[in-house]
Amino acid sequence: MKSVKIDELDRLVIAALLAHPRATHAAIGQAVRSSEATVSRRLARLRRFGAVRVVGALDSQISHRARSVFVRLRCAPGAADELALPLAQWQETGSVKVLTGSVDCVAEVAYTSNEHLYALMMHRLPQFDGVMATFSNQVIRRFSTPHGWNPGLLPDTVVAELRADRRDRWSEHPEPDEAAPMSELDEQILTAVIEDGRMSWQDLAARCGVTPSTARRRTEALMAAGVLRMRTVVEPEVLGLTVNAFVWLTINPTKIGLAGEILARHRNVVMIAATTGDRNLCGEIAVASDSALYEFLSETVGHLPGLIHADVAVALRTVKRAGMIAPELRTAVAPSLP
Template sequence: MDSVKIDELDRLVIGALLAQPRATHAVIGQAVRSSEATVSRRLARLRRAGAVRVVGAIDSQISHRARSVFVRLRCAPGAADELALPLAQWDETGSVKVLTGSVDCVAEIAYTSNEHLYRLMMHELPRFDGVMATFSNQVIRRFSTPHGWNPGLLPDTVVAELRAERRDRWSEHPEPDEAAPLSELDEHLVAVLIDDGRISWQDLAARCGVTPSTARRRTETLMAQGVLRMRTVVEPEVLGLTVNAFVWLTINPTKIGLAGEILARHRSVVMIAATTGDRNLCGEIAVASDSALYEFLSETVGHLPGLIHADVAVALRTVKRAGMIDPDLRTTAGSRSGS
């Protein structure tokens, strides 16, 4: 990502996009009390610099296409940085981060079957040099995800108004017993929106060979079903939240739901999910400073009902987020391989 400095208006524009990723420039302008033209210029600059992007995503659990597992890796000294990029190049990884703490790397991996996961965990991961131990936590219930992250950049009333205009689901719902089938057109629409979540209905229709009204109707149907979700992707550091950390908690099983809901409502929580394995509640947080991290741990995590154990690891580098590898790291890897 190119170096970019943002001011308060930029932060407000990003806040509006987080609340409603497909909001028009006019709607964003109204939310941040600025003109449509100014919002257009600001957003174009932010997107050009790589500070923010909007993507569509198939909800793997709602669509029953895949399941998710968090894999934590403990590595030999110096090995985490070398294996993070090859791991990020897997199609199955949605995010990869290098950490400091009890583990050195964490990845969110999507798998389609137990056999698929078996191959990844038992055959592919062991091929990496320097992996000393692996821990896996399968996601079984999501309480919040980045699709609905609200870091508090805008007043709650404004966020609520913007969210009311969304056709996709920003909050979490239990997955249905049966998945809605996707047609060939649906697949094409989704593929385009995954690449550019703010593409106009006219351009989307042209790419897919249908009328704008058909493109919009089919896309909004997929959104209403929860199959297609929109997400504004921004590194917390861009917003001044310079401490990005992961928490792995052990909660009394009778209190997991209550603890998850409490964390899901907290502004510092980017995502939180109930999991299997050695920890049963896992999440990502973003705060402005070490003192803010201390306050979150002591005042929020420390008072969670049923808390038995808490483990925290601070992210040193984001290698991949929302399915995209950091362009600077891709360039670095390419120059190394060509030397």
């Protein structure tokens, strides 16, 4: 992200986008008590400098196209930085972070089959130099995701009003037994909206060779089915949340659901999911300071029902988020791995 000064109005505009990524400038203006023209200028500037972007996301679990696994790496001294970028270049990674704590790097990886995961974990990952140990936690239920993150910068009533106008699913729903069939036009729409989540109906229609009404109808059908979800992507520090961390928890199995729902409602929790492996509840948090992190751990995590063990690692660098490598790192040269 290029250097850009962020003020309170900018943060409120981003908060409105988090509540409704495709909200009109007029709706955002009403939410932040500013004019439509001002919102338009602010948002254009924020997007131009890379402070915020809006993307569409194919829900791989709802569409039955892929599963997710968190891969944690313990590395030799100095190796985490060197392997994070080539790991981010995998098309399977949605996010990659360099951490400080019990592990040195974490990545969210999408896989299409057990054979695919086997190849990634047993063949491709071991080719990285400096990996001392790996831990994997497969996602089996999502309690909250960044699609519905509310950092609490706007009043709850305003957030509810913005969310009420969303056509996509911002909260988590049970996975259907079968995936809905998708047409060639659906695939074209997905490709376009994944690149630009605020693309106009006219531009989307021109790209897909259909009328604007058809483009809107098919897009909103994909949203309603949960296949296409909208996401506002922003680094927490832009919102004044300068400490980004990951938590890996061991919860009594009878209390996982209750603990997950409690965390999902917390303003500082960006995402939380039930997983397999050595930890059964994994998530990302964002807080304003070290003291706020202490309070979150002692007052929220410490009082979770069924808590057995908690592990925390603070993020030092975001290498990849929401499928995109950080702009300042894209020109870096990294070794090519098969």
